[in-house]
Amino acid sequence: MNKALSANKTTLAIGLITALFFLWGFALNLNPILIPHLKKACRLSDVQSAFIDSASYIAYFLLALPAGRFMYKYGYKGGILLGLLLFAAGAVLFYPAAATRSYLFFLCALFIIASGLTFLETAANSYITVLGDPAKGAYRLNLAQSFNGLAAFMAPLIGGRYILSGKALTASQEAGMSAGQLDDYLKAEASSVQLPFLIIALVVLSVAVLVWRTYLPEIKEEETGNANGSVLNEKNLLLGVGAQFFYVGAQVCISSFFIRFSQRVAGIEEVQAAYLLSAALLMFMVGRFAGTLLMRFMAPPRLLVIYSILVMLLLAVAISTTGITAVYALMAVEFFMSIMFPTIFALSVKDLGAKTKKGSSLVIMAIVGGAILPVVMGRVSDASNIQQAYIVPAICFIAVLYFGIKNIAVTKVELSASH
Known part of the structure; x- marks a missing residue:
């Protein structure tokens, strides 16, 4: 009872x-x-x-x-x-x-x-x-x-x-x-x-x-390791902070410049482009639920790796093609980005024990990437054009991919130890 x-x-x-x-x-x-x-x-x-x-x-x-x-x-x-x-x-x-x-x-x-x-x-x-x-x-x-x-x-x-x-x-x-x-x-x-x-x-x-x-x-988190030690000694946490910084920055870049991108590559007028952005955000929401379901059958680090690769491929299509194909590719990116923030967060603070609250603070601080990387993308756009500037978020997902790969390795080590 x-x-x-x-x-x-x-x-x-x-x-x-x-x-x-x-x-x-x-x-x-x-x-x-x-x-x-x-x-x-x-x-x-x-x-x-x-x-x-x-x-x-x-x-x-x-x-x-x-x-x-x-x-x-x-x-x-x-x-x-x-x-x-x-x-x-x-x-x-x-x-x-x-x-x-x-x-x-x-x-x-x-x-x-x-x-x-x-x-x-x-x-x-x-x-x-x-x-x-x-x-x-x-x-x-x-x-x-x-x-x-x-x-x-x-x-x-x-x-x-x-x-x-x-x-x-x-x-x-x-x-x-x-x-x-x-x-x-x-x-x-x-x-x-x-x-x-x-x-x-x-x-x-x-x-x-x-x-x-x-x-x-x-x-009350378990006292794993030195509870009073610095969270800066937690290597996976620091990798997660970096991955979250680049992910949030990339997410803001992709959404903020979507309308201008649509105008340039497909000649879509502003209001229609805004509707397409709303549809992309709906795909983001659907992606969250779908990703949650997939995690019942696939380890989160592995799904993060697969989605990171797919995002980079879709951004390559968006950068290298024109017309509605490029716009659809960028919309599809929203679907595969959907699980990244929560997955990076959960993997970053996993097994931190009594350091969980402090570690969470660092991962949340990484959200500042959304204030910095769009400025970088804007400068690249000024020097070339908005379509070519999407190489900035594409590069950002390398950090997310690396974090996912490292956590797959950690999971394998844990499974080997448990057997």
Whole structure:
């Protein structure tokens, strides 16, 4: 009876933590909506609007280690609760930011939201890998990350419907408006984020209350090795941090430049290219569920190796061909990228024991690759063209492939030792 009760509590905990993956996935994937929206409402240049993504990725870099230290002292539940409260606070701040139409205020609100997401990701990604059978840690993480993929698909659709107005002034229209009329128009544009983000804040606070009132087992990781030793001595963890840095950077590169790529190689107009991007993100979500199923029959490191090779081959097709074939190849990349983040994460922190929380922080810090590598790709594009610039993410997947191969070798050694 006690075992059944314990199993039920663990199942409830896994379900609740899985819901967190959807929440932060939804928040992060509103950025592609906020970039054009705030560019218009706050009258920004392209460079200024790019800081919307920067505010998120910098938060991950700066706060991942403090998040790990916080969890080491107060546990996974404490980290999750603080993350949810920061998330809700940042969402509430969108209301005064919109009222004042201050871009700096918006960036501060985004940074606070991303700070909360950093705590959530640092806690939830590692917590779900140790919440249950350790051998199925990668499987559980991929299943939870599938709901993150669902959020990635839904956020642009919902955000586009309730935030974007579809009204853009031409230069002649703006010139024909009085200062008061223009100010009213800009205020109306800015205010469209107020209600959606207040709703987000209420939902997040409701989840925080639910987490607070729900029993979440605090996992005490086994003291393997020197628990007080530096995580920098863990070679596989460091390989995972590198792989995650290059993977996240490649993922952002591939998605961010997709529309421009489609225009260049196939002459697809902007709106149609956006629909194709939504379809690609749907493939990403489907890939998460399919990959989770495949992990019942194939070891995660082996699947990571196979998918890395397929991604590089598809990017080679996208770079070397033209027309719709190149676009379809790039869309297919999203499917095979789907399992990479959670698999790299789970393999990186596997067997860290009491160092798991600290190791998780380093892997989350690697998300800063999404702020750095797109700039590199942009420079390559300026020097050549956007299609040739896709060699940047193609090279990034070499690091992912190498990490997968090393972990296949580790798995073989473990199996030999067990026999």
